[in-house]
Amino acid sequence: MLYFSSATRTQYDAILLYVEAFEQRVLYDVPIHMCRHPLLCEYIHSMLTGCRPWLLRGELENICVILLSKEGRTVETLVIEPGWSATFVEEAASDEDYQLPLVQLEEAFRAGMVALVATSAPNTGERTDSAKPNTFRIFAQTVEDATNRGTAVNDDSVSNSWVLADPIWCEDQKKQKEIFPVKSIHSEASPIRLNVYMKSEEPASAMIDKT
Template sequence: MERRDHQSSQAETARILVEFLEVAISSIVFLKGVYPPGAFERRRYMNVVVQRTRHPQLREYIHSAVTGLLPFIQKGLVERVAVIFFNNENVPAERFIFKLTINQSYGQKVEEANFEFSLRSFLIKLSVSEPLTKTLPRDCRWEITAYFRSLPQASSSKEAESWIPTDTKQWQQPPLISPIKSMTSEPLTLQLYVEHPSLSEPTTQ
């Protein structure tokens, strides 16, 4: 029974978190101005006004990416979820990082109201975080990348087959980090910060 309670807590936490990530990532893409403002519509989520993408393919990309992480987040395998924006040389220019930990030994009922109150503050912070970011080049591309603590076995998980190793270029120097928001509300610890290349980062020739 105790094991079932643990699994229930992690499952509920992962479900709420994945739903939140979908909204938060849409908010980040809107914040960066990658698409015209008309590509988004105002909606209310967790009693906060947020921007939801109207384009079906864009909405499906964000939705499928984060919902595909659900079983791995629940098992504690996902360490970070990143929204990466690239420059014209296909090198990361800016990264929004959600660093997360779900306490796998937590067995109590998740207080959803308290949990959502904490997550709501992330959406509020995101909406005013533009001063922490940098202007992106025109026609830049972006992607969602997940960093795993340990790799799931593709042979034992159908969901794992949809995640492939990335060939994204990495910075050679430690990045500059600007914190946006952090929280600890059992069983979840979550940090959101934005990364930029170090001033000493070699430039692409």
């Protein structure tokens, strides 16, 4: 979960959110910025700790860091889609004492972190005040699997299957988005699959051209 935590904080720093609360550190031999604010660290840590069981069971579809303007409008979204390779799942299932290949995991996370840090941040100085990021939210989406009663929507466990969607997330899903790939890791040598990309609302001119 350290990678997801650092990726989340890197996104905040890249757009000049809470700059004074960050200090420079090194993770996976990559220079990054880590947050020093206790409440912000607690929020990120508690959110990602809650996602850990889903990640280990392959039930976590993605983690989204949504940057919001002062008016609460979505400005930009960082999406991290994690998963385990088919080879890793088979080997782990066949051996109770299977150990995680830590070296390969670290290499995958390093590649993902380098790409994220190298991704050019938007020039917030050219934006109007209503289009500048002011705060953020973290959302986690899980996989619905009919073969897994813990994730499937069914009549026997409606209370566990249905969760009220956040209004910000619902409104955000209605908008046309541009997607900017950051990093994709799908090597059989790596135990983890990773897709990292950015989403931003399409300019009004682009939406007019499509109609």
